[in-house]
Every structure is written in C-alpha cells, then in structure tokens.
Amino acid sequence: MGTNLARKILKAHLVEGELTPGTQIAIKIDQTLTQDASGTAAYLQFEAIGLPRVRTEVSVSYVDHNMLQMGFENADDHRFLQSTAHKFGLYFSRPGNGICHQVHAERFAAPGKTLLGSDSHTPLCGGLGMIAIGAGGLDVAVAMGGGAFYLIMPKILGVKLTGHLQPWVSGKDVILDMLRRLSVKGGVGRIIEYFGPGVASLGVIDRTTITNMGAELGATTSIFPSDEQTRLYLEAQGRGASWQPFAADEYAEYDELIEINLDELEPLIAQPHMPDNVVPVREVAGIPVQQVSVGSCTNSSFRDLSIVAHVLKGKAVHPNLSFTVSPGSKQVYATVARTGALADMIDAGARMLESACGPCVGMGMAPPSNSVAVRSFNRNFEGRSGTKDARVYLASPETCAATALTGVITDPRDMGEYPAIAMPVRFDINDSMIIPPAAEGAEAEAVEIQRGPNIKPLPRFGPLEDSLTGEVVLKVGDNITTDHISPAGAKVLPLRSNLPALAEFTFERVDKTFASRAKEAVSGFIIGGSNYGQGSAREQAALAPRYLGIKGVMALSFARIHRSNLINFGLVPLIFASQEDYNLVDQADHLEIRQVREQLQAGPNVVVRNLTRGLDINLTHNMSQHELEILLDGGLLNHLKIQAGNN
Numbered sequence: 001m002g003t004n005l006a007r008k009i010l011k012a013h014l015v016e017g018e019l020t021p022g023t024q025i026a027i028k029i030d031q032t033l034t035q036d037a038s039g040t041a042a043y044l045q046f047e048a049i050g051l052p053r054v055r056t057e058v059s060v061s062y063v064d065h066n067m068l069q070m071g072f073e074n075a076d077d078h079r080f081l082q083s084t085a086h087k088f089g090l091y092f093s094r095p096g097n098g099i100c101h102q103v104h105a106e107r108f109a110a111p112g113k114t115l116l117g118s119d120s121h122t123p124l125c126g127g128l129g130m131i132a133i134g135a136g137g138l139d140v141a142v143a144m145g146g147g148a149f150y151l152i153m154p155k156i157l158g159v160k161l162t163g164h165l166q167p168w169v170s171g172k173d174v175i176l177d178m179l180r181r182l183s184v185k186g187g188v189g190r191i192i193e194y195f196g197p198g199v200a201s202l203g204v205i206d207r208t209t210i211t212n213m214g215a216e217l218g219a220t221t222s223i224f225p226s227d228e229q230t231r232l233y234l235e236a237q238g239r240g241a242s243w244q245p246f247a248a249d250e251y252a253e254y255d256e257l258i259e260i261n262l263d264e265l266e267p268l269i270a271q272p273h274m275p276d277n278v279v280p281v282r283e284v285a286g287i288p289v290q291q292v293s294v295g296s297c298t299n300s301s302f303r304d305l306s307i308v309a310h311v312l313k314g315k316a317v318h319p320n321l322s323f324t325v326s327p328g329s330k331q332v333y334a335t336v337a338r339t340g341a342l343a344d345m346i347d348a349g350a351r352m353l354e355s356a357c358g359p360c361v362g363m364g365m366a367p368p369s370n371s372v373a374v375r376s377f378n379r380n381f382e383g384r385s386g387t388k389d390a391r392v393y394l395a396s397p398e399t400c401a402a403t404a405l406t407g408v409i410t411d412p413r414d415m416g417e418y419p420a421i422a423m424p425v426r427f428d429i430n431d432s433m434i435i436p437p438a439a440e441g442a443e444a445e446a447v448e449i450q451r452g453p454n455i456k457p458l459p460r461f462g463p464l465e466d467s468l469t470g471e472v473v474l475k476v477g478d479n480i481t482t483d484h485i486s487p488a489g490a491k492v493l494p495l496r497s498n499l500p501a502l503a504e505f506t507f508e509r510v511d512k513t514f515a516s517r518a519k520e521a522v523s524g525f526i527i528g529g530s531n532y533g534q535g536s537a538r539e540q541a542a543l544a545p546r547y548l549g550i551k552g553v554m555a556l557s558f559a560r561i562h563r564s565n566l567i568n569f570g571l572v573p574l575i576f577a578s579q580e581d582y583n584l585v586d587q588a589d590h591l592e593i594r595q596v597r598e599q600l601q602a603g604p605n606v607v608v609r610n611l612t613r614g615l616d617i618n619l620t621h622n623m624s625q626h627e628l629e630i631l632l633d634g635g636l637l638n639h640l641k642i643q644a645g646n647n
C-alpha cells in the first residue's frame with residue numbers, strides 16, 4: 001500500500017512522535033500567518049516570549065478583519081501590527097490588500113510546506129498541496145519563534161472524487177455536500193485528503209473553497225495534491241518557481257474513505273443557523289430574500305466574481321434586496337476592474353465593499369431585522385451577521401447571483417448557459433501593499449513598536465491551583481461556537497487587544513449576565529455539550545473566561561482549536577463520560593475538584609464533587625504529557641518562561 005499525501009508532508013516535518021492516529025506529534029512549521037483580530041494578542045505574546053526575530057521561512061501579518069474605523073481603536077491596532085511586523089521580521093499586508101487566506105494563496109503558499117495561522121480558515125492553502133492548520137495566536141507565536149506545533153495525529157480521511165462538476169455547480173457545492181454527509185463534527189480529529197480522477201478537473205479556486213470550509217467540518221485541515229492545476233495557478237501568480245508536484249502514492253492507504261461523484265452534485269444551500277443544515281437549493285427555492293452578499297475567504301476570487309458579473313450583466317438586482325460584493329484581494333479587485341466585470345456588477349446595483357472580511361465577521365452590512373440573507377460565506381451562526389433574528393443561508397456565488405436577480409432563493413441552473421470563465425494566464429502582479437520587514441540588526445532594532453491606548457498589556461496568570469472549587473456559571477448544550485463565547489462584530493472586535501473591555505462581552509449572545517456573574521462567583525466552571533468551542537480560532541474565547549475567573553470547562557467533547565486554547569490559557573478541559581453524567585450538573589451548582597493537580601497527573605480519571613447535589617462524577621481528561629505540563633504551569637506562556645529559566 002502506498003502513502004497518502006498528508007502523511008508524506010507530516011513525515012517530512014515531524015520533530016516528535018510517530019504518525020499514529022490519536023497520539024501526540026510535533027511538526028516543524030515553515031510559514032505562519034496572522035490576521036489583525038487575532039494578531040494583536042499573538043504579537044504581544046511573541047514579545048513576551050522575548051525573541052527579537054521570527055525564525056520561520058515566511059511569516060505574514062495581515063489586516064483584514066477590523067477594518068471599520070469608527071474610533072481610534074482599529075487604526076491603532078493596524079499601526080501596532082505594522083510596527084511589530086517590521087521589527088520582528090514579518091511581511092505586513094496592509095489594510096485593503098485583502099483577506100489573509102486569499103492573499104496568502106496568491107502570494108506566499110507553496111506546495112509541500114507547512115503553514116500555521118491564527119485563524120480557523122488557514123486550511124484554505126491546503127488547496128495548493130500544503131498542510132495548513134489553524135491555531136490560537138499563542139501557538140502561532142511559538143511557531144514564529146521556531147517552536148514546533150504540537151497536535152494529536154489525526155486520522156486521514158480520503159475523499160475520492162470521480163466525475164466532473166456540472167454547469168452551475170462549483171466547489172462550494174462539494175463542501176456543502178461534505179457538510180451534509182458528515183456534519184459540523186464529522187471532521188474532528190481528521191485531515192481530509194481529496195484524491196482520485198475528479199481532482200484534475202477542479203481548478204485551484206474550487207479546491208481552496210473546499211479546503212477553506214473544511215474548517216466547518218471541524219477537520220484539522222484539508223488537502224489537495226499539487227498538480228498541473230496548481231502549476232498553472234502559481235505561474236499566473238508569477239510564482240512558478242514555488243511549484244513542485246506532490247501527490248499520494250498510487251493505491252495510497254487512508255484511515256477512512258468516502259467517495260463523491262461530482263457528476264451527481266447539484267446546487268446546495270446551508271439553511272440557518274449551522275453550516276451543516278444543507279439541502280438542495282431547489283428545495284428552498286422561492287423564499288424571499290432581503291440581502292445577498294458575495295465575498296469572504298470562501299468565495300471571493302476572480303472566478304467567483306466573474307461568474308456573478310456574468311449573471312448580472314445588463315440586468316439589475318432585485319429591488320427588494322441589497323447586494324454586496326467584497327473582492328477577496330486587491331489583486332481580484334484590480335483584475336475584475338480590468339476585465340470589466342466590476343462595471344457590470346456596479347451597473348447592476350452591487351454595493352462594492354473593500355477587500356476584507358466585512359459582513360462575514362459582522363463588520364457592517366447587518367441584514368434587516370427578521371430578514372433572510374443568502375451569502376457565499378462559510379458561517380451562518382445565529383447573530384454572527386449582526387442581526388440576531390436574521391436567517392442566513394450559505395451558498396455558491398452562482399446561487400447568490402441568481403438570487404440577487406430574482407429576489408428569491410433561486411437555483412442557478414435557471415440562469416441559462418453556464419459561462420466559461422477564462423482565468424488569466426498571468427495576473428498583473430503588484431505587491432505594493434505588502435511591506436517587507438526591516439533588515440535584521442540595527443535597522444530592525446531601531447523600529448519602535450507603536451502602541452495606542454487600545455493596546456493593553458497581557459494579564460499574568462498563576463499556576464494551576466492544588467484544588468479547584470467554584471460555581472457552574474453557565475451550562476450550555478451541543479455545538480457551542482466560539483462566536484457564542486466571544487462574539488465578533490463591529491462593536492466587540494476592536495476590543496481584541498483590550499482584554500478587560502472585551503471580557504465584558506463573553507457569552508453576551510447566550511446570557512448577558514455571564515460576565516458579571518462570573519466575576520461575582522470569583523471562581524467558576526462552564527458546562528458544555530458535545531463539540532464545545534467549534535468555529536473560529538480566537539483564543540479570546542479561552543482567555544476572556546479565564547480573566548473572568550473560570551477555572552475549567554466540562555463538556556461531552558471539545559473542538560480541537562478551542563481545546564488547545566483552553567490548555568494554553570490554563571483552563572482545565574474535562575470530558576463527561578455520558579449524557580447522564582452531563583445531566584448530573586446544573587447551572588449554579590457548586591463543584592469541587594480536590595487535588596486536581598495530583599488527579600490529572602495520576603491518569604485520565606478526574607473525580608468532580610457536586611457539592612450542591614452531594615455526589616461524585618467521574619470525568620476524564622485526554623491531555624498529553626506536554627499539554628499537562630502547560631496546564632499545570634498555568635498556561636503556555638508561563639510554561640515557556642519556566643522552561644527558559646531551567647535551560
């Protein structure tokens with residue numbers, strides 16, 4: 001049996017462990033990326049680690065999330081990020097240059113390499129044959145310093161693609177089909193590797209849509225081979241020299257296998273409020289829509305916008321809806337301007353936004369109350385759009401364009417002949433918005449880091465206490481997202497580098513009293529269902545609860561990135577054995593974990609006493625030795641300091 005591609009790249013980067021699923025490994029990271037919403041904390045943490053320069057092959061700091069400058073906060077953060085990038089040896093992608101993942105694919109991604117990014121959609125670059133993983137900012141800060149990235153070796157799920165996509169069906173429909181089959185939990189503990197005869201027919205743009213939204217499956221990452229399509233894409237970017245072929249061996253072995261016949265796929269749509277709530281578009285066709293938005297790192301490329309322009313050319317968007325378009329990058333924006341697609345969209349009534357995350361992260365363009373929005377994005381969690389009672393659907397740019405014209409959800413196959421979009425053989429390359437770092441040595445040393453009043457120092461936490469007692473401040477159900485825990489949006493995101501202010505919004509959309517009750521309790525716990533902490537990589541979803549006095553989270557299961565973030569910030573993640581055990585704890589109960597340090601070190605079992613009900617519950621932890629050491633020290637920064645002191 002041959003070796004699959006994911007294992008090949010992991011093997012070439014392995015610094016610790018063996019590639020046995022379920023065991024801990026550590027891999028060398030070649031490239032890192034951050035975006036502004038997670039980047040400010042990441043660079044404060046990099047500073048705290050105390051290294052003068054990044055030690056990766058390429059590290060890039062992007063600004064794409066916090067773009068509305070309604071006060072000084074975001075502008076201050078941008079300046080901080082520009083100065084830290086310059087000093088520490090990173091490329092800085094200026095606001096306006098585009099969404100981190102789109103720009104990284106265009107300008108930096110390289111087949112066969114590893115990439116760690118402080119954003120859950122970092123796997124987009126897996127569409128170019130690299131292992132690209134999302135993580136908390138602190139893990140990325142460590143990788144910037146040359147430290148290995150620790151993870152539990154995932155299973156490799158092979159997805160054999162056969163056939164060809166039919167007209168009006170595109171990459172988004174492939175990943176929506178995956179979500180329909182596997183659910184938002186289906187990818188947890190897995191790398192999803194696409195292979196088979198259907199792969200060659202998919203361009204890099206369709207591939208990156210698929211790998212991007214693999215994050216919604218909970219997968220560690222997703223990967224496509226690097227082949228002729230990859231070569232064409234990189235040549236068009238003037239980066240043919242970065243191309244190398246990478247593929248699984250023939251008859252490669254996979255831990256699990258599924259097959260998708262692309263011939264059979266039809267346009268699909270995810271209904272509110274989860275990306276896996278997927279049905280064929282024709283099943284919901286006719287529902288009136290008040291907003292359509294094309295953009296986000298999932299679907300904002302030249303191909304996507306060109307299709308939209310083709311559908312809209314010479315027509316007008318429906319009077320009952322508002323139609324926004326955010327090009328994924330400056331390159332995409334400039335290219336659609338040159339081909340005339342931009343004029344076609346503007347003529348038709350598109351509201352053109354800047355190249356940024358924009359409405360995807362609630363930075364403006366909240367839909368009207370009690371409305372329906374159809375978006376080409378990747379997340380439709382309740383309230384994420386900025387309007388709590390808006391019903392957000394996720395669909396391909398094709399479906400979005402058709403819907404924008406008719407005013408009701410529309411199967412794009414009703415739009416006539418499918419346009420053949422010719423990708424440019426060579427884009428006009430202009431990297432004027434990417435600032436290279438200052439030269440190492442005197443030039444870098446002279447760079448002053450610019451801190452506005454919005455940048456507050458990192459809090460210091462002590463080591464894990466001997467015993468933990470506290471109140472259950474909140475009990476929630478399954479599939480709680482990090483958007484529930486630490487919301488994004490125009491109001492809250494500017495506070496990402498100001499933890500005391502940010503913490504006030506913790507669980508705001510679930511229970512407005514959470515922050516004040518947590519502070520009052522002084523020491524507390526959160527009870528979660530399964531897949532607790534799915535969604536974004538934001539470490540503030542661990543950091544803010546810790547700041548408010550939360551000591552641990554007990555859940556039926558955890559999403560990967562959030563689980564690591566909890567450990568990195570010293571919160572104990574414990575797992576209930578069953579739904580019955582989960583039922584043994586209620587909100588406001590008082591819990592005690594006696595000799596928690598000893599219990600954790602002795603093995604997987606941890607007894608939690610429910611003082612209110614007078615009973616013991618047996619929970620477990622699944623932390624590796626490395627993770628346990630981090631937790632006992634009170635978090636990764638403490639751990640690194642202690643280690644440095646010992647060396």
Ligand code: MIC
Nearest residue numbers: 037038119120121536537538
């Ligand atoms: C998101 O899509 O939720 C974000 C905003 O890009 C987050 C990052 C963040 O919250 O900083 C993500 O996906 O990791």
Ligand code: SF4
Nearest residue numbers: 121296297357360361
């Ligand atoms: Fe930005 Fe949305 Fe992509 Fe997150 S999912 S990186 S907010 S475009």
